[in-house]
Amino acid sequence: MYKKIDLSMKFLGICLENPFILSAAPSTDEFDIAYNGLKAGWGGVILKTTSVEGNPVPLKYPMMSSFGSMSRKVIGLGNIDLISEHHIDEIEKRVKTLREVFPEKMIAASIMGAKKEDWQTLVWRLKKAGVDLIECSFSCPQGSMGEESGRMLAQSVEATEKVARWVKEAAEDTPVLIKITPQVTDIVEVAKAVKRGGADGITASNTIPSLLGLDIDTFEPYPSLFGKGAYSGLSGPAIKPITLRTIAEIAKNVDITISGNGGAFNWRDAVEFMAVGASNVQFCTLPMHYGFRTIEDLKSGFAHYLSDIGFNSPLDVVGKALPNIKSQDELPSPKTRAELVEEKCVGCGLCYSACYDGGHMAIDWDSEKRLPHFDDEKCVGCAMCMQVCPVDAIKMNEKIDGSNSVHYFVEKR
Amino acid sequence: MEEIEKTFSEEQAEIEAERCLYCYDAPCEAACPAHVPITEFIQSIRTSNLKGAREIIQEAHPLIETCGRICPEESFCQSVCTRIKMDTPIKIRELHRYITDNTDPSKNLELVPATKERIAIVGGGPAGLACARELRRFGYLPVVFEKKQLGGIPANEISATRLPEEIEKKEARFIHQNFVSEIKDATIKSVGELNKEYGAIFIATGLSDELDLDIPGNNLDGVYYSRELLKRAKSGTKLPHFKRVGVIGGGNVAVEVASVLKIEDPLRDVEVIYRRGIKELKAFKKEIEEAIEVGVTFQFLAIPKEIKGDKRVEGLVVTRAHLDEKDVSGRRHPVPVPNSDFIIPLDAVVIAIGQKADVYFPEVKRDEKGLIKVSDGLMTNVKGVFAGGDIVRGASTVVECVADGKKAAQSIVEYLEGGKNV
Numbered sequence: 001m002y003k004k005i006d007l008s009m010k011f012l013g014i015c016l017e018n019p020f021i022l023s024a025a026p027s028t029d030e031f032d033i034a035y036n037g038l039k040a041g042w043g044g045v046i047l048k049t050t051s052v053e054g055n056p057v058p059l060k061y062p063m064m065s066s067f068g069s070m071s072r073k074v075i076g077l078g079n080i081d082l083i084s085e086h087h088i089d090e091i092e093k094r095v096k097t098l099r100e101v102f103p104e105k106m107i108a109a110s111i112m113g114a115k116k117e118d119w120q121t122l123v124w125r126l127k128k129a130g131v132d133l134i135e136c137s138f139s140c141p142q143g144s145m146g147e148e149s150g151r152m153l154a155q156s157v158e159a160t161e162k163v164a165r166w167v168k169e170a171a172e173d174t175p176v177l178i179k180i181t182p183q184v185t186d187i188v189e190v191a192k193a194v195k196r197g198g199a200d201g202i203t204a205s206n207t208i209p210s211l212l213g214l215d216i217d218t219f220e221p222y223p224s225l226f227g228k229g230a231y232s233g234l235s236g237p238a239i240k241p242i243t244l245r246t247i248a249e250i251a252k253n254v255d256i257t258i259s260g261n262g263g264a265f266n267w268r269d270a271v272e273f274m275a276v277g278a279s280n281v282q283f284c285t286l287p288m289h290y291g292f293r294t295i296e297d298l299k300s301g302f303a304h305y306l307s308d309i310g311f312n313s314p315l316d317v318v319g320k321a322l323p324n325i326k327s328q329d330e331l332p333s334p335k336t337r338a339e340l341v342e343e344k345c346v347g348c349g350l351c352y353s354a355c356y357d358g359g360h361m362a363i364d365w366d367s368e369k370r371l372p373h374f375d376d377e378k379c380v381g382c383a384m385c386m387q388v389c390p391v392d393a394i395k396m397n398e399k400i401d402g403s404n405s406v407h408y409f410v411e412k413r
Numbered sequence: 414m415e416e417i418e419k420t421f422s423e424e425q426a427e428i429e430a431e432r433c434l435y436c437y438d439a440p441c442e443a444a445c446p447a448h449v450p451i452t453e454f455i456q457s458i459r460t461s462n463l464k465g466a467r468e469i470i471q472e473a474h475p476l477i478e479t480c481g482r483i484c485p486e487e488s489f490c491q492s493v494c495t496r497i498k499m500d501t502p503i504k505i506r507e508l509h510r511y512i513t514d515n516t517d518p519s520k521n522l523e524l525v526p527a528t529k530e531r532i533a534i535v536g537g538g539p540a541g542l543a544c545a546r547e548l549r550r551f552g553y554l555p556v557v558f559e560k561k562q563l564g565g566i567p568a569n570e571i572s573a574t575r576l577p578e579e580i581e582k583k584e585a586r587f588i589h590q591n592f593v594s595e596i597k598d599a600t601i602k603s604v605g606e607l608n609k610e611y612g613a614i615f616i617a618t619g620l621s622d623e624l625d626l627d628i629p630g631n632n633l634d635g636v637y638y639s640r641e642l643l644k645r646a647k648s649g650t651k652l653p654h655f656k657r658v659g660v661i662g663g664g665n666v667a668v669e670v671a672s673v674l675k676i677e678d679p680l681r682d683v684e685v686i687y688r689r690g691i692k693e694l695k696a697f698k699k700e701i702e703e704a705i706e707v708g709v710t711f712q713f714l715a716i717p718k719e720i721k722g723d724k725r726v727e728g729l730v731v732t733r734a735h736l737d738e739k740d741v742s743g744r745r746h747p748v749p750v751p752n753s754d755f756i757i758p759l760d761a762v763v764i765a766i767g768q769k770a771d772v773y774f775p776e777v778k779r780d781e782k783g784l785i786k787v788s789d790g791l792m793t794n795v796k797g798v799f800a801g802g803d804i805v806r807g808a809s810t811v812v813e814c815v816a817d818g819k820k821a822a823q824s825i826v827e828y829l830e831g832g833k834n835v
Binding site: 069070071346347348349350352353365367370390391 | 424427428431434435436437438439440495496498499
């Protein structure tokens with residue numbers, strides 16, 4: 001009964017009904033699951049990474065682990081998964097069927113190979129099956145084929161350029177995305193290599209190599225397979241800030257289309273990913289955790305955002321924050337001080353504690369009234385107090401010289 | 414009998430602990446008479462350091478198993494929780510109970526040798542035990558005089574549905590074994606009996622007698638006194654057979670005895686008859702809620718006038734009341750409504766209108782209610798004789814009595830050592 005706001009957009013020439021894509025992951029490794037995802041309303045699907053026939057995929061279980069608190073158990077999700085176990089024949093069939101059933105959705109596939117022939121054969125077969133787009137996994141934390149064990153293709157600038165060229169050569173007019181890793185010294189060099197190789201875009205980025213934790217009684221890492229564990233690929237809200245930085249760095253330095261991936265958990269995250277340069281956003285941990293039904297709030301929240309801010313298309317968000325991202329030395333030097341909004345303060349004293357033991361001893365504590373008092377002389381304006389305030393009762397102000405007006409810095413929320 | 418309240422699961426405890434803001438200079442700690450370091454133990458729950466949490470609470474408080482169950486948190490820590498200004502207070506008592514239910518008393522004790530004087534502690538309730546423990550920590554030899562089971566009212570009267578006997582026994586036994594030099598099965602009635610053998614005396618006898626209800630018929634068969642029934646229930650003795658009972662009073666004891674009677678026989682009609690209104694009930698919220706939960710009913714604004722019956726109780730005549738201005742107790746005063754008498758058919762009446770002090774220890778000065786007068790440091794008019802707990806405060810809570818016991822111990826040390834070592 002409510003008017004729907006149009007979220008459709010073009011991505012590398014492909015029509016997307018919304019910018020939310022299911023990434024190459026467990027959620028896209030079974031036909032029925034991928035089908036259900038598209039049916040639920042996701043804009044597109046990238047089927048889980050496949051490879052040439054004959055390559056065994058020795059999956060190990062249990063493969064998932066996580067960290068978080070009791071009330072929010074999955075802040076970071078780890079996996080020791082590998083590529084799909086399904087044969088390329090099977091993936092081809094799925095692409096054909098999905099293509100028929102969902103003509104309006106983006107149907108893409110992810111591939112990984114070792115030799116040039118592998119990569120190119122995969123591309124030809126999938127292209128023939130009717131994919132809209134091919135994504136190349138250069139960054140599975142469990143290692144890429146043909147590279148040293150545990151090493152990712154995208155960690156080598158030369159290999160990245162070379163393989164990107166092979167793939168694009170075979171793909172011709174079918175768009176190609178290269179999925180890279182933030183686990184490199186200079187992400188810009190890798191992005192430039194992708195561009196030189198001729199690929200159409202970059203998926204930035206992937207899970208991040210990590211160690212999820214240990215059982216401190218037995219010293220077994222998580223997930224533990226009879227006491228032994230391996231490094232996991234980390235996903236979920238924990239990696240969002242790293243992904244934001246990765247996308248922004250690429251977008252600021254290389255003129256190439258970006259698909260955002262890694263840590264987006266809601267429509268607000270998606271807006272942020274797009275504002276630093278992504279044209280769409282891929283999801284995996286969110287639907288794995290709460291199901292495909294999460295697309296409803298993604299679409300609705302994003303649509304309301306667009307209409308509230310006055311944008312006509314999701315693409316209007318893309319890159320909006322980039323001019324504001326500077327290096328530290330380029331930033332202005334405002335004289336800012338913490339200021340208490342007394343009517344919001346609940347008197348917990350956390351700002352006092354943080355400033356006294358971790359800041360500049362610029363807050364006095366009135367234990368009678370349970371109120372902090374900010375000393376403008378001692379306060380340097382670091383904003384640590386603002387981070388710990390449970391009720392957002394602290395603002396950072398800047399008194400404009402020679403006038404009575406005050407400028408307030410943007411708050412965290 | 415099964416406990417009514419269930420302890421938190423690990424998940425519940427962790428989620429509740431996560432809600433705690435970990436306030437600086439936390440108001441909950443200041444509001445706890447025993448000054449339990451609440452934020453510290455909650456922080457330890459967050460890190461799954463339950464043994465550490467246990468030590469933190471046990472350091473501050475000797476009767477933590479008891480208080481984890483029956484402390485009226487709404488009057489103390491929880492009433493000032495900062496989170497009230499955001500949403501709802503942290504369930505501090507339940508977190509406290511989660512720790513005590515999932516850990517054993519820490520035996521990791523390091524005590525100085527007990528080489529100092531013997532101190533007489535008259536009464537083995539919360540105040541007496543708290544005082545004994547503190548004194549032992551300072552190297553004294555506490556001697557507790559107690560004829561009943563150690564632990565006072567919580568051990569001997571509080572319903573097993575709120576405080577199981579084995580919990581209370583375990584706790585009292587731990588204090589006995591580790592901190593009490595000797596327990597003497599004797600009733601002490603005067604300071605003079607405790608000759609020069611003791612360096613100081615702490616009177617913590619509590620309130621042993623009950624107030625009478627001065628209305629006709631109060632001597633009929635079927636009229637009982639609340640604490641007598643509670644003691645019988647706690648000791649496992651079957652209560653008298655009656656089917657329709659009115660409990661007169663509005664305090665914790667009245668509500669408690671009503672719950673006990675209802676739980677013992679769910680077919681029994683149990684009604685609390687109170688002369689004021691629901692808001693004026695002195696009983697703690699949790700006790701009232703539990704009483705309603707088990708099926709106790711309430712007759713408010715009913716002033717008892719006469720217990721009717723030939724030899725046995727047959728009913729209670731009450732006069733309807735309306736509430737006037739606030740009286741000295743700070744609660745609105747009940748005024749009889751003319752020509753409004755009515756009779757409640759009953760076969761038993763339980764009187765639970767309050768407690769009073771005994772008249773022992775003639776040497777010490779008392780106030781008009783018979784409560785012992787003390788200085789800020791809890792010393793009576795007799796040098797070296799201290800007093801605390803209900804015999805000083807009137808009916809109060811376990812945690813307040815514990816606070817008195819701790820304070821008295823400090824004062825005794827100060828008295829004997831002249832301010833050194835405190």
